[in-house]
Amino acid sequence: MEAIILAGGKGTRLAGVVPNLPKPMAPIAGHPFLRYVLQSLQQQGFSRVILSIGHLASEIRNGFAHWDGALEIVFCEEHEPLGTGGAIRAAMHMAHSESVFVLNGDTFATVDYASMQRQHLAAVSTLSLALMPVPDTARYGSVEVEQTRILGFSEKGRTGPGYINAGVYLMQRNLLETLQLPERFSFEEQVLMEHLSDLHPTAFLASGYFIDIGIPEDYARAQEELPRQIPLG
Template sequence: MQTVVLAAGKGTRMGPLTDNAPKPMLPVAGKPLVVHCLEHAIAAGASRLVVVVGHEADSIRTALADRNWDVPVTTVVQDELRGTADAVRTAAPELAAEPFVVLNGDVLYDEASLAELYTSGPAVGSFRVDNPSAYGVLQIEDGRVRGVEEKPADPRSNLVNTGAYVFPAAALDWLAVGESDRGERELTDVLQRTCETAEVTAVPFDRWLDVGRPWELLAANEWKLAELDRRIDGDVSPDADLRGTVVVEAGATVEPGVVIEGPTYVGEGAHVGPNAYVRGSTALGPDSRVGHAVELKNSVVMRDSAVPHLTYLGDSILGRDVNLGAGTAVANLRHDDEPVELTVKGERVSTGRRKFGIVCGDGVKTGINCTLNAGVTLSSGARVGPGETVLRDR
């Protein structure tokens, strides 16, 4: 079935990681997030893909053009972020007058559930959560979807909207919806109209991850790293010990004395060791460096970043071109054992994680022997002096 993938958003909640890159391009187990979405869609039954891009459109267009796809993939530009219905409207000239699927490009789906959606009539993917009030809750009566209630205080079910839909061809004429209270033209209003004219089913999804905030990028990497197969194409010393599912890309080097536990991904041109301890689930980006006496765990280190010596880094995300000075230590656990909080758009929010370290924007540099507390965000280009203890964002 023809499929529209929405990837025009800014990803403001993912800041500072989206300061210089659109969210769909953030790395998940060695590939941009949006590439996972397209691969899932193709495996599930997409016959052609129209990807709606907007914010930093060129980097997404280039990344998609650089790959070989089994089905035609085109991009269209939404010049202003007017909402998800408007995004699909931008794609409409590329679509045939047939049923179509819409997927959010910043979501990870499991392929079996998505395949189930593709074989359904008008449908919406549903996912069971513990905190439905934070989502669009599906209103279901007699097995039929009647609509979506956004963030209800008193949710009637815990089945939420996954942002994955099968629309009938007629919905192509219903995309010009009015603005919602938050000033956007929403696809859920198109779904509402579909529910009024057709029988819309809820397809239960076994797994689903909306990658909106930094700890969800960590969760996305955990999910996709766990699905890798062991593959060693790089230059690995016979005195290194690679345990379990480890991928070392061509052009990467692993020096003597290194222990890498899977699932771990070592990107092209990355350099690890000597004598480093890399624990899963970790993804090292292209041309990154991890040096002597560094312990790294459950972290994402993006391209060109370096953790060169004597550092502990756990449950953290480093953007591009970050350098941690020798002896930088990162806390990833509160002594009261409460979930670590992080700042999202100016507000402290629970990550829901007992263990979470730091988020560093691009170009951050820390001096020697500094201490970074759990839940600290360092904005792009931030500097930490030698010996400093950083308890708050900067």
């Protein structure tokens, strides 16, 4: 299995707590957050990861240029912001697999990637999304789903339990090339929302641990919780 990790954003909401570091390099119990994500992928059998980098790219290059595991790590650097969609499209040019996972570099989700891939292939889907149940969807926005069919997305602010987009996608390598898209674009807004009825994405219903370190409160919570999920020694 092969994955792209989006690690190029500025992370402005966390800048006051973790200055001068890209958000995926924020330290969690003495290790960069991104190391937990990479270790999880390696444990689940991934062979190759493309790190999409931009803001303070050298910090990530220096931190993971010599990964001590079996996982092959390569870098795709954007020299000007391309948005999440533009970054994915650029990194896809370096991918080898026909279907590629895409993850956010500031979130960690417990996902059975092999099962998600089997479902994706069995459904002959071009795009699959991992959804995670949470007790309150207000911060993230919710996903309306019926079995494995995604019906729509609701805006942030609506309270109550439900499924959220866990920020884990599995897509065909050429998917973005089949759409009319600008050079810079948001994957969430200009692909998921605008092309929902065209793409018919498949929902993979995950369960388990989920955290997004994008705000200081959850970053503090990750210090205790994440090492219990992925012990690094």
